[in-house]
Amino acid sequence: MRKKTTIDDVAREAGVSRQTVSRAINGMEGISAGTRERIMEMVHVMGYQPSRLARGMAGSQTKTIGLIIGNITNPTQAEIFQNLYKFAEGENYNIMLRNTNYESELELKSVYSLISENVDGIVFLSPTLTSSQLADFEQGDRPIVVINRSVSAKHISSIVSDMTRATKSVVEYLIGTGHQTIGLITRLGSLDNNRHFCGYMQAVKSRGLSTSPDLVFQNEITLLGGYLAAQQLLTKSNGVTAITTYNDLMALGAMKAFEERGLSVPDSIAVFGYDDIPYASYSTPTLSSIRINSEKVALYAFHRIKEMIAQPEVIFPEAVLDIDLVLRESTMRS
Amino acid sequence: MRKKTTIDDVAREAGVSRQTVSRAINGMEGISAGTRERIMEMVHVMGYQPSRLARGMAGSQTKTIGLIIGNITNPTQAEIFQNLYKFAEGENYNIMLRNTNYESELELKSVYSLISENVDGIVFLSPTLTSSQLADFEQGDRPIVVINRSVSAKHISSIVSDMTRATKSVVEYLIGTGHQTIGLITRLGSLDNNRHFCGYMQAVKSRGLSTSPDLVFQNEITLLGGYLAAQQLLTKSNGVTAITTYNDLMALGAMKAFEERGLSVPDSIAVFGYDDIPYASYSTPTLSSIRINSEKVALYAFHRIKEMIAQPEVIFPEAVLDIDLVLRESTMRS
């Protein structure tokens, strides 16, 4: 079993002290250009790589940020992770992932587990916990960035793509193209806390359309969830001619249910998704959706968490990101 | 800034030594039931959580395994990760993810970065590196489990779902239903190392069908990759009536290209996917595919890596997992 080379090995070989090697590899001041070069050369030759564990122990930061994610198989969340990972990797940061399956208990537990992992900060990407739950709990002063939720609390900062406004636009668009009865297929959980539902209600009310519990269907945020919700919708004869869904997966599931019942999309029923996942432009019919710039979301989140780590006392304002309506076949009126 | 409670805090409060607390929380021997209970009570009250960093420093293991993944937005890889995460979480193991975008240089770099992270073992889930590349490199004696590749080397063990055999079955099935000219849409990279291609060739040759470079198309393992490959296929008038694809994403992309050209699937051209992602049963037409039991793959990989960590000298045999043909509309002959 070959021993790992340590900073002491390098120091001995280079004929300097441990601390000088540290200064060299961390680009600190108080070292001459000559010695730095000599040390870096030696580092390269010996294949020395500093241990993250020891660095975390001794230093104040671990250069690791935790990411709590609802479900990594969700294409949008996966894409945000991928982008976040890309940025983090570029600055030698580490991402420690926690997959919670949207279970609120597990999400809370994950926060503590990440803290025991000594992460510098936590990014929260899951719609499960309510804003007040997030604001309430003790996170040991570690900065938290919450994506897609407005949370106002110390050490917590938000990055939101305004789903309420986006959904309002969607519903208004559907109304504008002549739809009078619009159904809502959304995620499980309290509706008060559901930005999708809120946007829907705002649009429906402002246009004076009828709102009925018979138009709202909740299920899991998956293909199957959308499929089941749509089946349920079809059991009610409520005259729905268009639906807005919580995300594209639910929309695609719903479209399958409609197809199986011989209902053509968009002629019999129009379907509007959310997230604009890659499948949305490959389905039949192609799916209208809301485009989220996941790279931008990730970039903002990464910058924000870094800022918060560097300046723990500063309170940062909520960042709001643009979204775009992408119109495709599933809502085209012939 | 509230200080974290350490093992010493707990020891002082419980009136025992540090080591006794360690014995209690790690379920070690040499401690009476009474003291253990008293300590655990105190641990709970004080909300003590051992630091993974310190454990890693002091102990021989970090309880962390690295996972090198080609692309987390790929549904199958995401699902395998999710399952691996589930098993790992259950045994208080940590997964450290590396997303490589199939770039071979990044994959090699990731191995070293994971080693500097002091992981106990590495699981490799990406088709990019060849078996010999994997077998060759120095991993500092850390055990490696490679999924979907046969590698025979010390400290490296394989879990494969036999893609060669599965693809052979697919092509034989297509031939059995009357297809004479079968196209192949597969990933980029050398074909020698491509198990999909090998299975295809075995079937085609054994049945005495024509094999031509005009029947093989390579592109990225994505929806777009499949779409582009299919477009290319359509430029050649090669009489293809069925294709087998490297995965479902490519199949779905290809189906879109066929649809755009007015070719109906399966009547004009049959399409067979691979992986059986959730969306395969929601597309129009639904997609025939190969089902991989990703939970089983993850379970095997996790057990294997644990075995290898525990018994570094033992050489484990390759594990081969079953696969199933799932027949759906995209290959139904009317």
Added chain:
DNA sequence: TACACTGTCGTGAGCGTTCACGTAAGAGGA
């Protein structure tokens, strides 16, 4: 009584870094 053994607990060292110092040599000014 003397001895070995077993169960329960404590002690010191060490993991590989960074941090807050201390120190020595040389430059510059009065």
Added chain:
DNA sequence: TCCTCTTACGTGAACGCTCACGACAGTGTA
């Protein structure tokens, strides 16, 4: 010459655990 300041290093401690011991009481055996 003496003092101060700056540059370029080195030194000990600390981070929070585990590991390999050592110690001490109680029990059994000759």
